[in-house]
Amino acid sequence: MTVTTSRPADSVPSDRDTVDHQAMLAADRGPFDALSVEGVLELLPSLSTFPPTTSKRSRSKRAERSRGTARILVWLLSFPGDGWQERWIVSGADSSLDWIDVVTAGYGCVEASRRSVTTDGLGCLLLARAVRPSYEFLQCYRTSGLYRHAKQEFGADLFSRLRQAGMARGTIPSHLSTAENSLVKVAFRTGRDLADLTSDDLIAYHDWNKEALGKAPMGLHAAWDLLRDIGVLDEKLSLRRTLARGQLPTTQLVDRYGIQRGPVRDVFVRYLDERRPSLDYSSVSGLASQLVGAFWADIEKHHPGISSLHLAPEIAEAWKQRVKVINRPGKAPVPREQWASVLTTVRAFYLDIAEWALEDPSWAAWAVPSPVRRSDTGGFTKVKKKARAKMHQRVRERLPRLPELVDTTEQHHAHQKRLLAAAETTPIGATFDLDGRDYRRIDRKDDQLRKRFHYRPTIVLAQDIATEEQLDLTRSEDEAFWAWAVIETLRHTGVRLEELLELTHLALVSYELPDTSEIVPLLQIVPSKSNEERLLLVSPELASVLATVISRLRGDNNGVVPFVARYDPHELVTGPALPHLFQRRVGWRRDVITTNMVYQLLNDTLTRASLTDQAGQPLRYTPHDFRRIFATEAVAGGLPVHIAARLLGHASVVTTEAYVAVFQEDLIRSYRAFLDKRRSVRPVEEYREPTDDEWREFQEHFHTRKLELGDCARPYGTPCQHEHSCFSELALADADHVSSGPIAVFSVCKASSYW
Structure with a gap:
């Protein structure tokens, strides 16, 4: 032509x-x-x-x-x-x-x-x-005929295998077509056949879509997984995990707070680099947030051009007042709960530089007086005690209501399980009855919420005839099961939330007792906050929960627990593919339950339970509340506190003691047990049983004392010029007075031999 x-x-x-x-x-x-x-x-x-x-x-x-x-x-x-x-x-x-x-x-x-x-x-x-063509052109030029022809030109055999892999995964046809169209766009843009596409090609398409349209391209995640299935990509992780934000270098941790580049900024970078090897990433990020964000960025905001760590007294005092409040654009100022921690971190920063300067002269130029004096951090102890008291009060409010929460979780799961089973045996369009309520089984085409299609390839839908509410029974049963599994595992183990999500099938091990040859099941907890692994004895209740979880995962994956990789949102790293126990199917893929999902499951359960505190406000639980409740129940049940510390993974018994909330009845019971033990080794005539009036007086007397703080035995609020030297005014020589009953025993201060 x-x-x-x-x-x-x-x-x-x-x-x-x-x-x-x-x-x-x-x-x-x-x-x-x-x-x-x-x-x-x-x-x-x-x-x-x-x-x-x-x-x-x-x-x-x-x-x-x-x-x-x-x-x-x-x-x-x-x-x-x-x-x-x-x-x-x-x-x-x-x-x-x-x-x-x-x-x-x-x-x-x-x-x-x-x-x-x-x-x-x-x-x-x-x-x-x-x-x-660019992706911009392909976004505008939409023609189904061109995409259909492209599948024949860019690798018909591979597209056929791709569709078979999608059907094997249970991907619905509409999602499969969207995934194929995403790959066609990448092939048009790169000029390559389907067999020659690389992970970088797909990531480039994802990045363009995020930048131009503000969202990930539809079908690309499924396309990535399907290319892995047919062997085109040799990536071990999903696209979501491949694109997950990783750890930032120290320079970016500092620069994200917008401080001016200069010698001071370089000092912060160098200091964090020195501390980083001994800290995990979340700790380094938090340290940068306090030092650079809460401290120096605020100093530069109010004093532009400042270039020295040696702050004038008026500048330091003004900052120490501002740090107690958090100011956000467009929002009312709120008190900063951790202001004492910020002061302590800044003081440690200045003291570390002064100490390092003795060994390394390059630090000497920055060894200046700290703007935070020792007296400024004196309130840190008070803040910690206040936080501990608040934590203990949470346990006292939540521990007695825990059985109600557990019952609600079990009943809801049982109801959803029976509802799903009844619907599955009912033909589409037919009605069925459960617990006095009538339901109608409906199909996808009758569903008014089309967005539910992304959740599972196969779902069971029903409509409540009385309320006309449409229910996704597959999703409801799945969420009810995992809410039950999460709550039961947390309360029986006391593990941290991150440790819960890191549990794998490999964590279940057995131990043979040397004396009886009995096989004891153990649960291996991988380190999350500390670097020491620990083992927990699996109780019959916990064994039942874990066995149910494993059976569910095996039943949905040809008899084996699927291997999935978990992204750590704190360390910003993706771990290896392991048989995680707390994983669930999301659309065509499996993923470990996220932290946000755990909170959602817990909050939904609390809403159904309708638990309230003494003031009538909704009673909320966090995953860490179960850890404190576990510690309190264990110690109150007679477990030595140092053993409880090992179970919780605490390096110090003091940390465990802070977890344990003491109830008033526990105090009285423990003290009476102490008196019984003491009386067993003392003459009988020195003791007598207190009367009811004496015990009533003791209880009223006890509530007016601050025994935990070590104050003297005078009623709280009355003057005492001797402070903690109360023995000088106590008539301890009067033996009859000392042995006249429990009131006399509590009339000496905390430092006496009775304590």
Whole structure:
């Protein structure tokens, strides 16, 4: 075919001729970029989707597509550029569709002016990969016919295997088509067949979509997994885990707070680099937040241009007042609960530099007096005691209500399980009854919330006839089960939330007692906050819960626990693929339950339980509340506190003691047991049983003392000039007074031999 190279009458150079030449040179060039118009047209018959010559109609269609392709090529020749790709960009064809009408209108005859001829030619041009369209163009140019032909051109066999892999995963047809279309876009953009696509190609498409549209492209996550299934990608992690934000270098941790670049900024970077090897990432991030965010960024905000760590007294005092309040744009100021911790961190920063300067002179220039004095951090102890008292009060309020929460969880799970079972045995459109309520089984097409389709490939839907509410029974039963499993495991183990989500099938081990040869099941807890692993004895109740979880995972995956990788949101790293116990199916893939999902399951359960505190306010539980409750119940039940510390993974018994909330009845019971033990080794005549009036007086007397703080035995609020030296005024020599009953025993201060 001979094609003229004259410019169409209505085609004139546009302002796009001034596009940055460097951008054009950076454009991807295909293998046919330098061909002539005739050379490109000779590629068209090699396309598997190009019409054959078997009939008059097909030959006519063949000629039309060649003619449409020639139109576009001739139009592109009217623009400057070294090859078709540069001309494609300079012409503006890559960023708009208006040019299609311009090209069509450039030909006078009625038959040739049909727009479909031009669009058919554009499809041939793209399928022949003479140009590589951008994702912006593909976002605007939507045609199902072109994508259907592309699946034949870019690897028909692999697309067939891809669809089979999707069906094996249980992916619904609409999701599968969306995944295939995502891969077609990547193939158009890169000019590669499906077999040649790389993980970087898919990530580039994801990044463009996030930047241009603010969201991940539909179907790309499924496409990534399916390419892994058929062996095109050798990636071990899913796209979500591959793209997960990783740990930032120290410089970025500092620079995210917007402080000016200079010597002070470099000191913070160097200091954090010194501390980083001995800390986990979350601790380093928190340290940067306090030092750079809460301290120096605030100093620079109020004192622009400051370049020395040696702060004037008035500057330091003003900052110490501001740090007690958090100011956010558009929101009312709120008190900073951890203000004492910020002061302590800043003081440690200055003292560390002063100490390091003794060994390394390079630190000497920054060894200046700390703006935080020792007296400024004196309130830290008070803050810790206040936090401990608040924590103990939470346990006292929540421990007695725990059975109600557990009962609600079990009853809801049992109800959802029976409801799902009844619906599964009911035909679509038929009604069934459960616990006096009538339901109708419905299909996907009857569902009013189409967005539920993304949750599971197969779901069971029903409608409550009385309320006309549509229920996703598959999802409801799944969430009810995991809410029960999470609460039961937390309360029977006392593990941290992160440790719960890291439990795997491999964590269940056994131990043979040397004396009896009894096999004891143990649960291995991997370190999350500390670096020491620990073992927990699996109680019968816990064994039942874990066995149920494992059976559920095996039953949904051909008898084995699936291997999935977990992303740690604190350390910002993705672990290896392991048989995690707390995983669930999300659409076509499996993933470990997230921290947010645990809170959602817990809050939904609390809403159903309708628990309230003494003031009538909703009683909320956090995963860490179960850990404190576990410690309190264990110690109150007679477990030595140092053993409880080992079970909880605490390095110090003092930490465990802070977890244990003491109830008033425990105090009285323990003290009476102490008296009984003491009386067993003392003469009988020294003791007598207290009367009811004496015990009543003792209880009233006890509530007016601050025994835990070590104050003297005087009623709280009355003056005592001797402070803790109360023995000087106590008539301890009066033996009758000392042994006259429990009131006399509590009339000496905490430092006496009775304590």
